[in-house]
Amino acid sequence: MADPLRLRPEDRPDFEAVLHLALTTTDVQAALSADPTGRATARLRLRALGDADETAAAARAEYGAYLALRTSAEPGPPPRPAAGNLLPALAVLTPLVAAASAAVLLVLGHLLRLADAEGPLPGSLFTAGWVLTLIAGAGALLAFAAMLRTAIRDGGGTAHAARLQQARENWQRALLDRGLLPHLRRCLREDPPSCPTPPPGVRTAPSHDSRTATHPKEHPSHVGQPDQGPADQPQ
Structure with missing residues (x-):
């Protein structure tokens, strides 16, 4: 295993x-x-x-x-594209549409009342307008809660990334x-490292001090004495 x-x-x-x-x-x-x-x-x-x-x-x-x-x-596995795209759109559009519809209905109901219109229509328009106003408020609260949840989740992801980097x-x-x-x-x-050895065949020349090397003719016994030829040798 x-x-x-x-x-x-x-x-x-x-x-x-x-x-x-x-x-x-x-x-x-x-x-x-x-x-x-x-x-x-x-x-x-x-x-x-x-x-x-x-x-x-x-x-x-x-x-x-x-x-x-x-x-x-x-x-994890990605969510379904339909659900992932539909819910945010509904959370944004529902309060806007409900608020616009509520404003239109309330204005119409008010105009009908100013015109002394008879019948239940002005009251129905006012009632529908207030209902749509409540729906718009509830949708706005839900959208705010979704935004807050997203912010908290992103903050948790940042903290998790910091813990991951520390680990x-x-x-x-x-x-x-x-x-x-x-x-x-x-x-x-x-296996300690060592200095590389020179390749075979390469010799190091011995040190030679020219001051100590003497020629046979420069032996101390010959210093100051001329060379003696055969004719100068004692009989």
Whole structure:
């Protein structure tokens, strides 16, 4: 059975970023400076990437908390397009239409009363106008409640994003302190970098001090004495 807290592919870039930070730490960088060619750094980096799952297990608790928050932040299935588009439209249009209709009916009822119109029509217009006024007020309250709910939900999403970012930083810090730095230091102890050796066939010339080298003719016993030929030798 696969480990649910195994390092996921989408978190590999974060792992590599923390690895780069660990390789630039003072003690690790000082140990790697023994090899100016950079081969030791590349070899150590490849080894750390190969042991990524084992190294990430040192920050298992922080990684689990980060994954839990990230999973809860994933959006669910999208709502139906019809319902998602119809409800906001009704919440906005209903108060407007009801208020406009109420105004028209109230004005007509008032004009009919001013004209001394007989019959129940002016009263019916007034009644319908006030009913539509109540409907417009209720629709306005519902629209305000929907806007308030949306604002609260967006604020909760912002707080959740902040908690998710904090959990990510906690995991990266634990990965650096308890995972990558101990792993790199152990690798450096097992395989310390060394200065590259010169290629075969290249010899270093021995140091030669011209002041101490003497020619046979410049031996102290010959200093100040002319060379003696065969004719000058004593008989």
